[in-house]
Amino acid sequence: MQNLIFTNDVEGAIERLIASGDHNITAWIADTNTARLMPAPPHLITIPDGDSNKTLETVCRVWDEMERFGVTRHSLIVNLGGGMVCDLGGFAAATFKRGVRFINVPTTLLGAVDAAVGGKTGLNYNGLKNEIGAFAPASDIIISTRFFDTLPLPEMKSGFAEVLKHAMLSDRAEFLHLLDHDFSAPINHDDLLERLQHSVQVKVNIVARDPNEQGERKALNLGHTVGHAFESLAMKRGKPVPHGYAVAWGLVTEAVLSHLLLKFPSDDVHRLGNFTRDNYRDFPFTCDDYHELLDLMRHDKKSRDGEITCTLLTAIGDYHIDQTVTPDDVAAALDILRDHL
């Protein structure tokens, strides 16, 4: 069971967590950017930022520093950062002496609604994303919006796509509310923290029913079978796209598939398509890329026997995992996505 704390008094919440346990040492893990967001703690492990550093070499550096600081099973690790810090720091903590307690303090919207919660930790290996990892939940997660004012807009949008996904899995009123979001306005911290609370709860409820991704947790893969293919192909071509942009395009594509195969209402497809057109521009693929995209979908970590499987919706809040789709279905949906953008 993960303890979720929604607050913008982050220092106070961390202090209370440290005081509540009988820990010999508190060590912090941050990347070169997020280390600057808080006053420097005495035991700080700084790792280079960026997904290209989410490697076993970086994990070894973290283990070495933990040893140097005298971290034991009675210590506490604080992961301060985005998804990369939470994923890698969580793996390092979960495997050091077979497991040290760790808490996540996500500093990005994507980290708050995705990586920080749910117990997935990992690192890239041999160029494969999250190839090595463990299911190991943070004991506590402090979710706040206070680091978001300085977050670059593409990062905000990237996280927002996951917020949209959670609404699509759960609640149409929330979905419609989110589609009114204006990225050009200053952040309304109270409203956004409430959206986060709603969004994270959707993930928590699903994960609680299936912590090790045997079945229902695949619901959280909505938008990602197709989205991962966009992300991987863009990466392969040396022109990476933000994760959330790929997810937004994936959500539209899978909403179209849901309409074609499960009669998901077309007006909700259009609403989502218009929001994506307005906020997630520069879709970099044409019909010449379909073959490569379909190939990537067939090799998704969650696919079997070379079939393409997605989570699809009959309506907002009503999801169905393990839906097999044909390459022709996907190609038709990609055509409609491109018409929208």
Place this chain on the structure above:
Amino acid sequence: MQNLIFTNDVEGAIERLIASGDHNITAWIADTNTARLMPAPPHLITIPDGDSNKTLETVCRVWDEMERFGVTRHSLIVNLGGGMVCDLGGFAAATFKRGVRFINVPTTLLGAVDAAVGGKTGLNYNGLKNEIGAFAPASDIIISTRFFDTLPLPEMKSGFAEVLKHAMLSDRAEFLHLLDHDFSAPINHDDLLERLQHSVQVKVNIVARDPNEQGERKALNLGHTVGHAFESLAMKRGKPVPHGYAVAWGLVTEAVLSHLLLKFPSDDVHRLGNFTRDNYRDFPFTCDDYHELLDLMRHDKKSRDGEITCTLLTAIGDYHIDQTVTPDDVAAALDILRDHL
């Protein structure tokens, strides 16, 4: 929940397990010795044998081979070997794509009663034993005596010390039965398999109540606070002793401590001491080594604040974890151990 299978029809049991699941691939992990114990399977990952190879480099080689064979979350890993293969293979499987199902087929007595059961996996790092690891249970463990006829005698004795420990934690009749064991006689497979069944059940019952070693599981540390110090100091001096010999000497020392502090009956101390004298010879330490041994006990993974803590007994079957002992107590107990040997 781990599924335990006690049988000397190992091939049959493995075949049934493979057939019972819907696995795309079965990959085997064995070391250079244990690979020869069974007919070579199509997907065999061979690792160099010996504790000095229980490293991250070896884990990387296993991960690379898993990738090459196309292992996925729908695959099955079979660990065929002693404690090193079960520990390292279990860690590699538990962290590959965040976890592939694995079964343990221990080929040594020590592996059968200790490493294969209970969910501890790990590797040595920066020269520290099991510094990196995870709690990750094998789904099934096939326990047999059929590989033991060719096991060197010191290895048999090494495992037998753990069998003794389990009896001391649970059952005086079993304890007395074990003290009649004659290592010079040929193995009585039926009787030994029954002893294994008894022994493993003791561990399983304790682990079930405390899988992540928060409390009661420390009972299994009986003999090991002192035993690990013997093992580490011998290793440090370049004259390693078998794990079980160190444990046997540790069991006697901690039985003496139990007598001194908790009135554990002296006749059982003497019975254990005599069996150890007859079967676990060549104790390599003198009173000149006490200082270094005590220092190692203070730095045990399970100790806190530099105190020496042991699991002690008031009687066979009646254990008490987290007992603090003073350096003087330990020195007195070591004197009595040396008188016995």
